[in-house]
Amino acid sequence: MDTESEYPTFPLTLLPNEIIKVVLEKVDWATLYNFRLVSKFFNAMILKDFNRFNKPKMNEFKVYSQYENNGMIKIRYFIICELGMKKLERSYSNEAERDVLVEEYLNKVNLKHIKNFDIAVNSYSPVFKIIIDSFDYGTSVENFYFIINNSPVFKDFYNFLKKLNYIGHIYANKLCLSHSEIPPDISLPILHTLRHLFIVECECTKFINPTMMNNLFKYNKNLNALAIYSKTTSFEEDIIRNIKRRHDHCTHEPNNHKETTINLARRSDYNKEREFHRFFPCGTYPMTLDLPIFNSIKVNKKCNECNCNNLISIYFLHMDGYMTHNYS
Secondary structure (H helix, E strand, O other), X not given: OOOOOOOOOOOHHHOOHHHHHHHHHOOOHHHHHHHHHHOHHHHHHHHHOHHHOOOOEEEEEEEEEEEOOOOOEEEEEEEEEOOEEEEEXXXXXXXXXXXXXXXXXXXXXXXXXXXXXXXEEEOOOOHHHHHHHHOOOOOEEEEEEEEEEOOOOHHHHHHHHOOOOEEEEEEEEEEOOOOOOOOOOOOOOOOOOOOEEXXXXXXXXXXXXXXXXXXXXXHOOOOOEEEEEOOOOOOHHHHHHXXXXXXXXXXXXXXXXXXXXXXXXXXXXXXXXXXXXXXXXXXXXXEOOOOOOOOEEEEEEEOOOOOOEEEEEEEEEOOHHHOOOOOO
């Protein structure tokens, strides 16, 4: 004889709609997708309040913008999320500011945490205006790669950057904002997560500045690897000053004394002794002898509190090898 279940069932659809929505908020996107397939009731409810529920996570977002000979701007979007990959290829005029189709696709995925974000812009592009409204402040990106070549889009680019508050690694293989007027004290609102900063500036662009460096070190205690190739030098001493300040404040945490590596542009009048005294004039950081690369400086200072090594390695490299770019 069959026995009845001791747990009675209760149809979910008999609950008030608002209670059902609260339950659905706890469900992952794959389960929501199955609900939509099997029930017209759930499909209508989920679509009506789509932004309220969980969406597939964006794993990679790639955007490539190229100015065409006919005066139009071709932008290719690659949206790679848990559902799969979607490729869009769109053409715009110089006056374009929105693209409803692109916004529609971006609004279907969770943009809050992105593993890899890759964007390349050649000449003028409306791309930042088109995608900015799909992103919220506080967006997290593990690896942010960007190339901006001969493109006067500073305001649009910077407004978009302000929404990416949590970035682990920045790789800017070329930053050329085409003689844009850039405030000398702009900063990047990246909080707590930045570990690696790599930027190659064009001769016409002065983006990196002392204020930016001071704030990045102040709010990102795990920032230990920098490669900044720029025609200006005003920020370089601020980098070293911030590292020294970090060393002087021993927190007894493992990363407090992690070696910091810095790559800077090598000038035609490079002199190792002069650079050493420029960055370490007081003699508190003795130069070590175990760095085999000629155009480099490595120093070490023992921590007064825990006796750990405070290592700083600086490499001076020619910029030419880094001024390459690819839009394919």
